[in-house]
Amino acid sequence: MSDSPVVAEHAEHMEHDRPELRHHFADEEQQRNAASLGMWWFLGTEIMFFGGMFCAYLIYRLKYFPEFAAASRSLSLGIGTFNTTVLICSSLTVAQAVRAAQMGNRKLQVRMLLLTLVFGLAFLGIKTKEWGDKYREHHIPTFDFSAKDLMRDNQHLFGLDKLQNDPQALQKRAAEIQQHSQIFFALYFALTGMHAIHMIVGVGIFSVITWMAWKGRFTPEYHTPLEIAGLYWHFVDIVWIYLFPLLYLIDRRPGA
């Protein structure tokens, strides 16, 4: 009876030499793959969630291209590029933290995770500064919104220079620009806002993960929470990798 492989395997678990292996998994690899697959299913739903907003962006960008291009130019290219690199730094530190856990290096793990939190918070801080700039420029939709600066800086793009002798047409076009450029900023705040909420959740998750790493909970055999939290963090990074060109780089060609 005790020669049966099932009983033998069960007995092996009872001995607690592999305490992290749940009995319904064949081995550690299967257990780890199941956990990460679950996270990937969730990320699949996240792709559809952001996809809906990207689709709205696509449709309105096609319809009101000059307004989108002008509004995009009002965002700071330097700050946007810098913030993208900050987020990429945080992805590197997450990847290195997972590696440190696999190697059983607790000190390096904690250091990398603390750096991740610093980069994550720096990104959010810079983002807050950008939103503040938009507030000062009257670029918050419906809230004392003004497209006057966009019209002033993009006469040629909007075709306003051709309408100088026709005050009625000029006024009509100005009213359109006032309306349509708000759609860009509505999408800008929806997209960067949802992304920032994901970042805030990520910082919360990684605070717990850092605490767990500090306590020495992660071993080369078991560090699943760190690994799947890492998947989430990288996903949020990827969303920004697309948001950056789509929001900041619509049309930066000089003289266009």
Next chain:
Amino acid sequence: MSEHTGHIVPSKLNWLVFIVLIVATCLTAWIATVDLGQFNTVVALVIATCKASMVVLIFMQVKYTSEKMTKAVLLFAVAWLILLLFLSLTDYSSRYAG
């Protein structure tokens, strides 16, 4: 060892991916200011997709996973997204053209 810990990505590879991502970010910001006509958007999206692929394959370790379902979930999620965006694109771009 690897059976118990999963694939360990070499530190050098992580750093290489990081450097390529930073360079690609600067490249995309610079090339947006160069007049490529219709192709500015295409180039920006190609660069973004290259960056995203590197993050998925190396940082998220999809390249090394033995679980085929993970790859299937990723593939189908992206396929549905492309379907959504592409069909919307054909629809709306033909509406405004006329």
